[in-house]
Amino acid sequence: MKILIINGQNHLGSTYHIGKELADKIGGETKEFFLPRDFGEFCLGCTNCFVKGEENCLHYEKLKPIVEALDEADVVILTSPVYVMHTTGAMKAFLDHLGYRWMVHRPEEKMFRKQGVCISTAAGAGMKSTNKDMADSLFNWGIPKIYKYGMAVAATSWNEISEKKLAKIHKDMDRLAEDIKSNHGKVKPGIKLKGWFMLCRMIQKNGYNPKDMDYWKQKGWTEGNRPWKG
Ligand SMILES: Cc1cc2nc3c(=O)[nH]c(=O)nc-3n(C[C@H](O)[C@H](O)[C@H](O)COP(=O)(O)O)c2cc1C
Numbered sequence: 001m002k003i004l005i006i007n008g009q010n011h012l013g014s015t016y017h018i019g020k021e022l023a024d025k026i027g028g029e030t031k032e033f034f035l036p037r038d039f040g041e042f043c044l045g046c047t048n049c050f051v052k053g054e055e056n057c058l059h060y061e062k063l064k065p066i067v068e069a070l071d072e073a074d075v076v077i078l079t080s081p082v083y084v085m086h087t088t089g090a091m092k093a094f095l096d097h098l099g100y101r102w103m104v105h106r107p108e109e110k111m112f113r114k115q116g117v118c119i120s121t122a123a124g125a126g127m128k129s130t131n132k133d134m135a136d137s138l139f140n141w142g143i144p145k146i147y148k149y150g151m152a153v154a155a156t157s158w159n160e161i162s163e164k165k166l167a168k169i170h171k172d173m174d175r176l177a178e179d180i181k182s183n184h185g186k187v188k189p190g191i192k193l194k195g196w197f198m199l200c201r202m203i204q205k206n207g208y209n210p211k212d213m214d215y216w217k218q219k220g221w222t223e224g225n226r227p228w229k230g
Helices: 014-026 060-072 089-096 109-113 127-141 163-183 191-205 210-219
Strands: 002-007 029-034 075-081 115-122 145-152
Touching: 002 014, 002 060, 014 029, 014 075, 014 115, 014 145, 014 163, 029 060, 075 127, 089 127, 115 127, 115 163, 127 145, 127 191, 145 163, 191 210
Parallel strands: 002 029, 002 075, 075 115, 115 145
Antiparallel strands: none
């Protein structure tokens, strides 16, 4: 199994360790990226990606290795510590750069067979909103199976976490890794994802952005083809 971890932080703290533990327990070939170390650009708001194509983004070449790894992976793990109740700025800046892949624009069909995981840790609160920040992108990229794991570690580093909490994390990661392994190759879009796809299909039939409309037409999605088939 190919696993991709995109860490919304450079440092090897609690959040990183949980993501890495999960990847190790799933087993397979793991690629890791750290933000902003491996990609730290802010979206310039030029909208070139939407209107002209993603190759016209000023940061296209820098982003490319992560996007290629994303397309290859079976499991995509996004991690972020909670910063003021949300994901880190570095993770948000990265996700902004993939806006062109959202369902309302040009989703990549490879996404419709993957599993995604959002992992966040906080001192006390904010895991739900932080995981949602990341899960919104995974869902809109077309990933059918998304797991969210949040832990209030009551610590600012991995070494400070209590034995009791660590034991729970290890047990939770055992279970999550088993679920991911047993679902490998079997995930299919549910009613929510299919419904959202069909709504976006209607938008593209009477669309406003020729770049997106052409893409959907070429894929045959405005006719009978579906990204999760074949
Ligand atoms: C800028 C910043 C903002 C933070 N905001 C929150 C917060 O809103 N809620 C919270 O419970 N902890 C907050 N924390 C604490 C971290 O989320 C927490 O210590 C987390 O487990 C750190 O993960 P790490 O070890 O992977 O860096 C914040 C920490 C920083 C540096």
